[in-house]
Amino acid sequence: xxxLIDLRRRIRSVKNTQQITKAMKMVSAAxxxxxxxxxxxxxxxxxxxxxxxxxxxxxxxxxDGEEHPLLAVRPENKILLVVVTADSGLAGGFNTNIAKLAxxxxxxxxxxxxxxxxxxxxxxxxFRRRGYNIRAAHVDMFRALKFADAEKIAxxxxxxxxxxxxxxxxxxxxxxxxxxxxxxxxxxxLPIEVxxxxxxxDYIYEQKPEELLGSLLPRYVKLQIYRAxxxxxxxxxxxxxxxxxxxxxxxxxxxxxxxxYMNRVRQASITREIIEIVSGAAALD
Numbered sequence: 133x134x135x136l137i138d139l140r141r142r143i144r145s146v147k148n149t150q151q152i153t154k155a156m157k158m159v160s161a162a163x164x165x166x167x168x169x170x171x172x173x174x175x176x177x178x179x180x181x182x183x184x185x186x187x188x189x190x191x192x193x194x195x196d197g198e199e200h201p202l203l204a205v206r207p208e209n210k211i212l213l214v215v216v217t218a219d220s221g222l223a224g225g226f227n228t229n230i231a232k233l234a235x236x237x238x239x240x241x242x243x244x245x246x247x248x249x250x251x252x253x254x255x256x257x258x259f260r261r262r263g264y265n266i267r268a269a270h271v272d273m274f275r276a277l278k279f280a281d282a283e284k285i286a287x288x289x290x291x292x293x294x295x296x297x298x299x300x301x302x303x304x305x306x307x308x309x310x311x312x313x314x315x316x317x318x319x320x321x322l323p324i325e326v327x328x329x330x331x332x333x334d335y336i337y338e339q340k341p342e343e344l345l346g347s348l349l350p351r352y353v354k355l356q357i358y359r360a361x362x363x364x365x366x367x368x369x370x371x372x373x374x375x376x377x378x379x380x381x382x383x384x385x386x387x388x389x390x391x392x393y394m395n396r397v398r399q400a401s402i403t404r405e406i407i408e409i410v411s412g413a414a415a416l417d
Contacts, residue, residue: 136401139394145385150383154222155224160369163312166364171308174359180391181355182327185348191327191334191341198293200342201294202349208300210245212267212289214321215259216305219274219323225253226306226314234304234315238264247298248288251298251361274365283360289352289357294323299337305360308366312374314367321356324349367376 166179215234217227220384231254240247256269268288292298301322306314337344393397 136394136398139390140396143390143394146383146386146388146390150380150387153376153383157373157380160373163258163290164366164369164373166246167362167369168308171359171362171366174355174362178355178359181348181352185352186327186347188341188348191337192345198201200346200349202290202322202324202353203326205298206299208241208244210298210300211241212247212249212292212298212301214249214301214303214360215251215361216257217250217255217304218364218368219253219271221254222375225369226368226371227258229253230304231255231258231315231319235259235262235264237302237304237318237344250283252287252364254330273361274368277361277365279354280356282361283354286330286350286354286357289322290353291326298322303356303360305364306371307363310369311370317392319356321353323356324352 142382164326167378214232215231217230221227234248234255235258238248247265248255248259249268250259250266251270251273253271255264256271261265270285289301293301299379300320303316303321304316304318309315
């Protein structure tokens with residue numbers, strides 16, 4: 133049976149941990165508001181760009197010009213998987229779930245040349261420990277996330293695909309759904325599958341539609357990567373806030389159980405001392 137001193141130390145330790153988890157929850161809640169606003173604000177722009185891309189592609193499809201390199205469909209022998217996680221943990225299964233999804237996809241591509249481009253320390257460490265081929269790793273990006281970061285990654289991927297050094301690119305990310313849940317998402321980023329629109333808008337073009345399409349396609353790739361980053365950041369802060377809230381409640385329950393147990397130990401100790409006193413007094417008589 134542990135002593136009262138040991139129990140008091142343990143209760144004090146749990147209370148200190150509870151203060152830390154409560155503070156981390158408040159920090160994540162503050163960051164979540166900014167990240168959530170950023171992610172939601174980017175969605176209409178993405179939807180309009182997809183609609184514009186579909187309309188321009190519809191007009192460009194009537195041209196006899198050469199197909200844009202980002203639309204070229206080749207046998208998928210060399211594949212790049214882009215996995216977006218956070219740089220830190222303490223967020224439940226946020227990082228592990230998306231990494232396992234990408235790992236299952238890589239296993240399905242067994243026998244082909246598969247490489248990873250990881251964004252976030254957790255995905256880098258996950259696939260490095262398992263011996264996968266990591267082409268590039270980007271860490272500490274979420275401290276001050278900018279569109280230029282996504283643009284830099286996209287430019288490299290676009291260049292590799294245009295030179296046929298890779299045949300397909302898949303993107304894996306946690307999309308922000310609500311404070312309580314995120315959605316595991318995987319999509320083929322390259323070659324671009326141009327969305328279809330049932331009612332295309334007949335624009336009046338000052339330049340050829342295929343030239344306009346050529347400028348829209350790289351922007352579309354950059355936007356998809358940027359959206360993945362801000363969606364992942366919002367989902368991570370929500371997952372971390374939820375995990376820290378659960379940890380704070382668990383600490384409170386543990387404190388209650390330890391306090392109850394400590395009181396029982398103290399009561400048993402007092403009862404034992406009283407019995408010893410009474411027994412000693414009876415022996416003197």
